[in-house]
Amino acid sequence: MTTTVATPLQPTDRTTVRRGKDRAATDREILHEVLRAGMICHLGVLMGDAPMVLPTAYGLDLDRGPDGTIYLHGSVAARSVVAAPDQTICVTVTHLDGLVLARSAFHHSVNYRSAVIYGVPRLVVDADEKLHGLTRIVDHLVPGRSHGTRAPNRKELAATAVLALDLTEASVKLRAEGANDEEVDLDLPHWAGVIPLRLVADTPITNPDCDLLVPAHIRTRSHTLGAPSDD
Amino acid sequence: MTTTVATPLQPTDRTTVRRGKDRAATDREILHEVLRAGMICHLGVLMGDAPMVLPTAYGLDLDRGPDGTIYLHGSVAARSVVAAPDQTICVTVTHLDGLVLARSAFHHSVNYRSAVIYGVPRLVVDADEKLHGLTRIVDHLVPGRSHGTRAPNRKELAATAVLALDLTEASVKLRAEGANDEEVDLDLPHWAGVIPLRLVADTPITNPDCDLLVPAHIRTRSHTLGAPSDD
Numbered sequence: 413m414t415t416t417v418a419t420p421l422q423p424t425d426r427t428t429v430r431r432g433k434d435r436a437a438t439d440r441e442i443l444h445e446v447l448r449a450g451m452i453c454h455l456g457v458l459m460g461d462a463p464m465v466l467p468t469a470y471g472l473d474l475d476r477g478p479d480g481t482i483y484l485h486g487s488v489a490a491r492s493v494v495a496a497p498d499q500t501i502c503v504t505v506t507h508l509d510g511l512v513l514a515r516s517a518f519h520h521s522v523n524y525r526s527a528v529i530y531g532v533p534r535l536v537v538d539a540d541e542k543l544h545g546l547t548r549i550v551d552h553l554v555p556g557r558s559h560g561t562r563a564p565n566r567k568e569l570a571a572t573a574v575l576a577l578d579l580t581e582a583s584v585k586l587r588a589e590g591a592n593d594e595e596v597d598l599d600l601p602h603w604a605g606v607i608p609l610r611l612v613a614d615t616p617i618t619n620p621d622c623d624l625l626v627p628a629h630i631r632t633r634s635h636t637l638g639a640p641s642d643d
Numbered sequence: 644m645t646t647t648v649a650t651p652l653q654p655t656d657r658t659t660v661r662r663g664k665d666r667a668a669t670d671r672e673i674l675h676e677v678l679r680a681g682m683i684c685h686l687g688v689l690m691g692d693a694p695m696v697l698p699t700a701y702g703l704d705l706d707r708g709p710d711g712t713i714y715l716h717g718s719v720a721a722r723s724v725v726a727a728p729d730q731t732i733c734v735t736v737t738h739l740d741g742l743v744l745a746r747s748a749f750h751h752s753v754n755y756r757s758a759v760i761y762g763v764p765r766l767v768v769d770a771d772e773k774l775h776g777l778t779r780i781v782d783h784l785v786p787g788r789s790h791g792t793r794a795p796n797r798k799e800l801a802a803t804a805v806l807a808l809d810l811t812e813a814s815v816k817l818r819a820e821g822a823n824d825e826e827v828d829l830d831l832p833h834w835a836g837v838i839p840l841r842l843v844a845d846t847p848i849t850n851p852d853c854d855l856l857v858p859a860h861i862r863t864r865s866h867t868l869g870a871p872s873d874d
Contacts, residue, residue, distance in 0.1 A: 454685040456694035462731035463687035463694035500693035517792045518799035561748045568749040590850045604853045607865050608845040619821045619835040627834050634838050
């Protein structure tokens with residue numbers, strides 16, 4: 413697997429990938445692809461003396477700030493969101509693409525794409541940017557969804573927290589190949605290969621209290637994610 | 644969605660789920676199901692003054708220790724593994740089960756199952772337990788795989804780090820239902836429902852340097868994960 417380095421990220425000591433440097437794709441385009449393809453991130457926040465790692469939804473605005481912005485969704489009551497704006501947080505988006513089965517246990521691995529972003533996030537307080545961030549989060553899950561839903565009212569906006577984090581200190585790492593066994597193991601009577609994995613959608617399920625047809629933006633999203641065509 | 648509470652976990656202040664208490668399924672059986680079904684976890688470790696969140700493979704031994712043990716895989720060169728044994732870490736396993744599209748942007752959500760475990764891990768130094776932990780990690784990815792691969796030799800064992808963490812301080816949270824809109828929004832002309840998501844396997848890909856048939860344990864695993872039957 414080769415990756416071209418187009419626009420290098422700005423790795424710090426933290427985001428310099430020390431292990432498997434050949435897997436560190438310091439390419440901002442690949443970072444964007446990994447983030448675009450993901451649906452949830454894992455947010456790491458220091459709570460007291462221990463890290464807390466929780467999944468949350470996110471959205472992107474790659475044109476905001478010098479390196480683009482990731483918006484993170486939270487409740488204002490969530491401890492992680494309360495603690496986050498005062499500290500460096502870590503946001504990780506991982507795609508598991510396959511199980512790599514080698515002839516030796518040692519060379520078992522997984523194929524994956526992973527983006528890691530560090531920074532001190534801003535708690536978004538400006539009403540316009542907050543709405544913008546929430547729109548990006550909803551449209552990240554289903555492109556076009558923000559036009560097919562009721563926008564948040566003032567009370568809902570007040571109950572929602574949005575964190576903004578610059579995509580400046582980031583790294584992306586991936587593995588996308590077969591099993592790499594030792595030369596001496598190649599003739600062992602053990603199978604080697606990959607079980608490919610992917611996240612797929614099934615046919616959308618309309619709410620029992622809804623009698624509307626599944627709209628185009630929902631069908632498009634589920635088909636893009638591999639759901640069988642039903643029309 | 645209802646969950647029965649059979650064997651309560653031992654929640655501390657950290658693992659008491661404050662938001663959405665109705666979604667906190669404090670049931671050890673559900674914790675085990677979530678962990679069994681997962682393939683990678685996100686490991687949170689404090690590095691300097693910031694949390695680092697990285698994906699890694701894991702295995703389970705639910706009979707070891709009072710509450711069972713999760714084994715985490717690492718290279719001895721990985722910074723996260725070097726730092727972890729001296730501190731409380733956080734291990735999170737998340738399944739994304741669906742996108743929940745409500746009539747209002749505010750009530751958009753995801754269906755998911757998530758397990759969070761805290762504790763100070765042991766760096767496994769005993770050779771027998773290290774081999775045991777690695778076997779559990781390999782067999783977690785593909786049940787039976789440890790019998791279809793070459794066991795690690797001394798050099799490989801020395802290059803591999805295994806962390807053991809008790810499943811004592813743990814919480815599990817899930818959402819598994821349709822969109823929950825405000826009563827006043829039910830007649831809005833916006834579709835509400837769920838796009839179900841699942842991780843599926845495709846047909847195993849044999850390594851170019853391997854001329855063996857795909858063995859039964861690999862076929863079973865890929866079929867269990869939804870790959871089409873090819874025999």
